[in-house]
Amino acid sequence: MKKEQPIGVFDSGLGGLTVVKSLIEQMPDEDIIYFGDTARVPYGSRSSETIQTYACQDVEFLLQYQVKAVVIACNTADSMARTLIEERYDLPVVGVVGPAAQKAVAQTANGKIGVIGTKATVNSGAYEKAVKAIDPFMRVFSRACPLLVPLVENGRFQRNDKVVRIILDEYLEPLHRENIDTLVLGCTHYPLLKEAVQACLPDVNIISSGEASTDTLRELLTRHNLLNDTKERGEHRYFVSDDAATFTENAEIFLGRSLDGAVQCITL
Amino acid sequence: MKKEQPIGVFDSGLGGLTVVKSLIEQMPDEDIIYFGDTARVPYGSRSSETIQTYACQDVEFLLQYQVKAVVIACNTADSMARTLIEERYDLPVVGVVGPAAQKAVAQTANGKIGVIGTKATVNSGAYEKAVKAIDPFMRVFSRACPLLVPLVENGRFQRNDKVVRIILDEYLEPLHRENIDTLVLGCTHYPLLKEAVQACLPDVNIISSGEASTDTLRELLTRHNLLNDTKERGEHRYFVSDDAATFTENAEIFLGRSLDGAVQCITL
Numbered sequence: 001m002k003k004e005q006p007i008g009v010f011d012s013g014l015g016g017l018t019v020v021k022s023l024i025e026q027m028p029d030e031d032i033i034y035f036g037d038t039a040r041v042p043y044g045s046r047s048s049e050t051i052q053t054y055a056c057q058d059v060e061f062l063l064q065y066q067v068k069a070v071v072i073a074c075n076t077a078d079s080m081a082r083t084l085i086e087e088r089y090d091l092p093v094v095g096v097v098g099p100a101a102q103k104a105v106a107q108t109a110n111g112k113i114g115v116i117g118t119k120a121t122v123n124s125g126a127y128e129k130a131v132k133a134i135d136p137f138m139r140v141f142s143r144a145c146p147l148l149v150p151l152v153e154n155g156r157f158q159r160n161d162k163v164v165r166i167i168l169d170e171y172l173e174p175l176h177r178e179n180i181d182t183l184v185l186g187c188t189h190y191p192l193l194k195e196a197v198q199a200c201l202p203d204v205n206i207i208s209s210g211e212a213s214t215d216t217l218r219e220l221l222t223r224h225n226l227l228n229d230t231k232e233r234g235e236h237r238y239f240v241s242d243d244a245a246t247f248t249e250n251a252e253i254f255l256g257r258s259l260d261g262a263v264q265c266i267t268l
Numbered sequence: 269m270k271k272e273q274p275i276g277v278f279d280s281g282l283g284g285l286t287v288v289k290s291l292i293e294q295m296p297d298e299d300i301i302y303f304g305d306t307a308r309v310p311y312g313s314r315s316s317e318t319i320q321t322y323a324c325q326d327v328e329f330l331l332q333y334q335v336k337a338v339v340i341a342c343n344t345a346d347s348m349a350r351t352l353i354e355e356r357y358d359l360p361v362v363g364v365v366g367p368a369a370q371k372a373v374a375q376t377a378n379g380k381i382g383v384i385g386t387k388a389t390v391n392s393g394a395y396e397k398a399v400k401a402i403d404p405f406m407r408v409f410s411r412a413c414p415l416l417v418p419l420v421e422n423g424r425f426q427r428n429d430k431v432v433r434i435i436l437d438e439y440l441e442p443l444h445r446e447n448i449d450t451l452v453l454g455c456t457h458y459p460l461l462k463e464a465v466q467a468c469l470p471d472v473n474i475i476s477s478g479e480a481s482t483d484t485l486r487e488l489l490t491r492h493n494l495l496n497d498t499k500e501r502g503e504h505r506y507f508v509s510d511d512a513a514t515f516t517e518n519a520e521i522f523l524g525r526s527l528d529g530a531v532q533c534i535t536l
Contacts, residue, residue, distance in 0.1 A: 039318050040308055047511040050307050150418035163431050243315040 001068045003226050006031035008067030010058040013041035014153065014247065015188035016073030017254035019096070019210035026214050030234045033065045039242035042149060043076040044118025051120065055081035057268050059089055068226055069094060071217060075186045075209055076118050079126035092220060099212035100184045101130035105138060107205055108182040114175040115142040117186030118149065127186055141178045145171045152189045153250070159196040168200050176201060185209060192253065236261040241268055269336050271494050274299035276335030278326040281309035282421065282515065283456035284341030285522035287478035294482050298502045301333045307510035310417060311344040312386025319388065323349035325536050327357055336494055337362060339485060343454045343477060344386050347394035360488060367480035368452045369398035373406060375473055376450040382443040383410040385454030386417065395454055409446045413439045420457045421518070427464040436468050444469060453477060460521065504529040509536055
């Protein structure tokens with residue numbers, strides 16, 4: 001493994017770009033290969049077998065580019081397919097669940113952690129397991145929020161959007177009642193909703209799974225002397241499995257900047 | 269072709285069950301094979317090439333069961349792939365767009381027809397073309413409503429649901445402003461929203477594409493002496509490409525009754 005090799009990142013679609021955003025901010029020298037499986041998005045409502053099949057195909061696509069590490073920038077794929085990916089492929093894998101769980105345990109004061117995510121992520125119990133593995137005295141309250149991804153993908157995430165507010169109030173009310181002091185945004189689409197969520201839960205500390213993942217990856221690469229330190233701005237390449245035009249159109253809201261590389265549509 | 273052969277119906281997921289509902293009501297003797305492509309739902313936001321590939325695979329699955337006709341119970345697949353399916357396969361194909369367009373032209377008084385559907389259906393211009401082919405003096409006003417499918421699939425379609433009301437008002441307001449007197453529900457999920465839509469547009473005549481499709485199929489089978497008249501209640505078999513459990517759980521709201529056959533999960 002050489003430090004010049006790119007980092008591979010995959011997600012079911014657009015959401016993983018929020019992870020790319022923090023990768024670019026924190027490790028600007030790294031080359032990045034991104035794959036968004038837009039022909040089969042969303043993963044969040046599919047069965048575990050299907051998600052595992054899709055996630056392995058995504059990793060195999062990235063392996064063609066000699067990536068030095070893979071970031072699973074999708075909470076659903078990380079929850080359902082991480083163990084299988086680690087067993088099957090011989091390269092460092094960083095997910096989003098583990099790092100966010102660690103950060104939540106470190107930051108909670110009352111030991112009550114909330115998690116919101118897709119149906120598949122929440123049903124997998126992945127966050128609960130990850131938190132309890134670090135500290136079995138922690139209590140985790142999870143809530144599936146299946147309407148948030150479609151809302152975000154249709155440009156509705158502003159804190160003053162009436163629909164967003166009603167839906168968030170419904171989803172978050174049971175977590176508020178449990179008196180959580182920390183909430184994990186367990187889906188890479190949700191950082192866009194951060195302000196709206198904060199408005200519903202003003203006293204709660206909000207953790208974005210993507211940012212936590214970037215911290216963990218940087219530590220890992222540093223420890224193994226694999227951090228790219230060429231001091232040249234990294235190259236970023238984007239691949240999707242369907243409809244490059246719509247991906248390009250929507251990428252900016254997730255990336256926080258316009259896309260700095262061409263998007264290529266490939267068949268898996 | 270024999271009258272005892274089943275009718276094949278396919279959709280990207282659950283929505284096509286509203287078409288099965290009217291098939292069962294109008295032709296109770298017919299055997300039905302239903303396929304819902306739940307591993308790759310939704311079709312409505314994908315590219316035309318991808319939708320064409322998926323739709324042909326769906327038809328090929330149904331052909332294994334010696335179906336006497338295929339119903340494309342998905343406006344998106346019908347809009348994007350109908351011509352290709354008709355060219356490639358030698359069997360009668362009934363869609364949803366053509367029949368609904370005919371009904372709309374027959375029923376409008378002021379010649380102003382509204383159409384709501386997925387992004388792919390609306391962008392294809394299929395309804396506009398179908399309506400103008402019948403009567404070029406008609407005016408068609410279309411609106412993509414990408415949030416309606418996720419809302420319905422999450423059980424939100426009641427006319428008193430606040431979120432449904434806000435979203436429908438936003439989507440329908442431009443059609444109302446055009447003074448349409450007839451509205452086609454151009455997505456097989458939308459019949460569940462019929463009451464809510466009617467509440468927003470109380471004076472507009474609403475046409476469900478699935479019901480129109482069933483009328484056309486019945487005429488076609490009658491004309492070719494292919495209507496099953498055994499006077500025995502037909503058998504209904506359901507196949508999906510992912511997660512039979514969730515499909516079974518949600519089927520009742522689309523079918524208006526509990527599922528009368530087992531659901532089998534297959535790999536395409």
